[in-house]
Amino acid sequence: MPSEPLSRGRIVATAIDLIEREGADAVSMRRIAAELGVGVMSLYNHVPNKDALLNGVAEAVLSKIEFTDDPDAHWTDRVRMQARAFRQIAHHHPRSTMLVVSRQLHSAAGLLPVERALATLRSAGFDGADAVRMLRMFIAYIVGSLLREVGVTPTFAPVQTRTIKADGVDPALFPEVSSLADLLAECDHEAEFDFGLELLITAIEAHAGRREGTR
Amino acid sequence: MPSEPLSRGRIVATAIDLIEREGADAVSMRRIAAELGVGVMSLYNHVPNKDALLNGVAEAVLSKIEFTDDPDAHWTDRVRMQARAFRQIAHHHPRSTMLVVSRQLHSAAGLLPVERALATLRSAGFDGADAVRMLRMFIAYIVGSLLREVGVTPTFAPVQTRTIKADGVDPALFPEVSSLADLLAECDHEAEFDFGLELLITAIEAHAGRREGTR
DNA sequence: GGGGGGTTACGTACACCGTACGTCCGTGTT
DNA sequence: AACACGGACGTACGGTGTACGTAACCCCCC
Numbered sequence: 001m002p003s004e005p006l007s008r009g010r011i012v013a014t015a016i017d018l019i020e021r022e023g024a025d026a027v028s029m030r031r032i033a034a035e036l037g038v039g040v041m042s043l044y045n046h047v048p049n050k051d052a053l054l055n056g057v058a059e060a061v062l063s064k065i066e067f068t069d070d071p072d073a074h075w076t077d078r079v080r081m082q083a084r085a086f087r088q089i090a091h092h093h094p095r096s097t098m099l100v101v102s103r104q105l106h107s108a109a110g111l112l113p114v115e116r117a118l119a120t121l122r123s124a125g126f127d128g129a130d131a132v133r134m135l136r137m138f139i140a141y142i143v144g145s146l147l148r149e150v151g152v153t154p155t156f157a158p159v160q161t162r163t164i165k166a167d168g169v170d171p172a173l174f175p176e177v178s179s180l181a182d183l184l185a186e187c188d189h190e191a192e193f194d195f196g197l198e199l200l201i202t203a204i205e206a207h208a209g210r211r212e213g214t215r
Numbered sequence: 216m217p218s219e220p221l222s223r224g225r226i227v228a229t230a231i232d233l234i235e236r237e238g239a240d241a242v243s244m245r246r247i248a249a250e251l252g253v254g255v256m257s258l259y260n261h262v263p264n265k266d267a268l269l270n271g272v273a274e275a276v277l278s279k280i281e282f283t284d285d286p287d288a289h290w291t292d293r294v295r296m297q298a299r300a301f302r303q304i305a306h307h308h309p310r311s312t313m314l315v316v317s318r319q320l321h322s323a324a325g326l327l328p329v330e331r332a333l334a335t336l337r338s339a340g341f342d343g344a345d346a347v348r349m350l351r352m353f354i355a356y357i358v359g360s361l362l363r364e365v366g367v368t369p370t371f372a373p374v375q376t377r378t379i380k381a382d383g384v385d386p387a388l389f390p391e392v393s394s395l396a397d398l399l400a401e402c403d404h405e406a407e408f409d410f411g412l413e414l415l416i417t418a419i420e421a422h423a424g425r426r427e428g429t430r
Numbered sequence: 431g432g433g434g435g436g437t438t439a440c441g442t443a444c445a446c447c448g449t450a451c452g453t454c455c456g457t458g459t460t
Numbered sequence: 461a462a463c464a465c466g467g468a469c470g471t472a473c474g475g476t477g478t479a480c481g482t483a484a485c486c487c488c489c490c
Binding site: 098101102108111112114115118119122128129131132133136137139140141142143144145147148151152169173174175176177179180183184187192195196199200202203204206207 | 313316317319323326327329330333334337343344346347348351352354355356357358359360362363367384388389390391392394395398399402407410411414415417418419421422
């Protein structure tokens with residue numbers, strides 16, 4: 001009695017589930033098949049290869065984020081909302097975040113956020129070139145922030161609490177790091193994200209004003 | 216006649232070389248051993264496992280960047296210089312960049328850039344909490360920018376020229392994306408990086424001034 | 431000079447991976 | 461009833477990281 005008929009959707013869904021439960025390294029075709037109670041090669045009837053499957057995962061996660069865009073709001077609020085919506089990925093699918101961010105999607109799911117962002121920036125009065133620049137800047141900041149949040153990028157940043165405090169950084173070699181150890185060890189991701197976001201928004205608002213003024 | 220005695224350093228060096236020549240996926244213990252004309256298991260006398268080896272690679276790449284810090288320069292210039300120095304990684308070791316950025320290093324090589332950055336920000340008058348916040352923001356932006364530059368993060372951004380132009384995005388569904396296709400397709404990484412960097416520096420300079428004023 | 435111990439190099443073996451290929455079976459169509 | 465077809469599956473191949481056992485070497489001490 002095959003409970004359900006096995007489809008690309010079901011495969012992608014169990015892959016996401018598996019990633020969130022056991023991490024991206026746990027994903028293998030055999031593992032997914034086992035999870036579905038199915039032969040390994042049956043998967044290949046619905047997915048051409050593992051890479052495509054992972055693209056499917058990225059796409060699915062990305063298309064789950066809820067963009068509640070209010071076209072009447074001030075553009076700064078719309079930018080804020082979109083950035084925050086994007087950050088939801090790190091909350092809802094922390095262990096898939098790296099996947100979402102490191103795969104280039106040519107599909108509608110991948111283009112939709114870009115489209116919205118560009119529309120918002122254009123509505124703020126930026127010309128095409130500026131809108132693209134701003135978008136790239138925001139994406140860079142957001143991607144970097146998400147990676148830190150999900151623990152991919154702690155390269156010299158949060159550093160495990162114990163490592164930096166007990167394990168002992170040599171205060172002679174790294175005076176600042178060791179004196180700020182407590183601050184470096186803790187990280188309120190939401191606050192940090194918002195801090196940078198506000199700074200960026202303020203900055204491009206000023207940038208826009210300057211442009212306006214010199215025109 | 217063993218030309219040279221095989222050491223952790225030599226192993227890491229050939230790993231870097233291999234990555235830059237053939238990409239990170241080409242790296243396997245067997246491949247590295249072959250490259251060195253050596254048995255696979257001999258590597259394990261100098262490196263505990265593959266993961267540690269990759270940490271070694273990240274560390275080596277990171278420690279190669281040249282920070283020419285001038286303590287007498289204005290702090291904004293110092294920040295600029297440090298950020299640009301970091302971006303050199305993407306130039307000198309493009310295919311290792313992902314590795315450098317996605318591994319947390321507790322070693323001196325990893326802590327040194329943090330130390331410098333914090334010192335610079337402190338010298339600008341920021342208190343500890345602000346310095347850490349600023350640092351995190353810069354790191355997020357820089358990491359995100361590097362990933363775009365080395366092609367890991369084109370998730371809805373540069374998008375392959377042909378894909379977006381010839382392959383045809385539906386103009387009805389994505390009016391902005393398709394009308395800005397040309398701008399999205401090209402990307403002067405250095406200019407984009409500097410644009411965002413200047414914006415960030417200006418923003419935190421203003422932030423500092425505001426703080427000063429209200430105190 | 432002759433052990434002996436520690437370091438290093440190496441081969442074999444195991445469990446796991448992605449997936450190409452061939453086979454079988456259930457179903458829908460003619 | 462006969463047939464074609466698509467999906468499920470088993471087997472097999474070449475790859476991966478690495479645990480383990482073995483053998484060669486060098487240096488020190490007797």
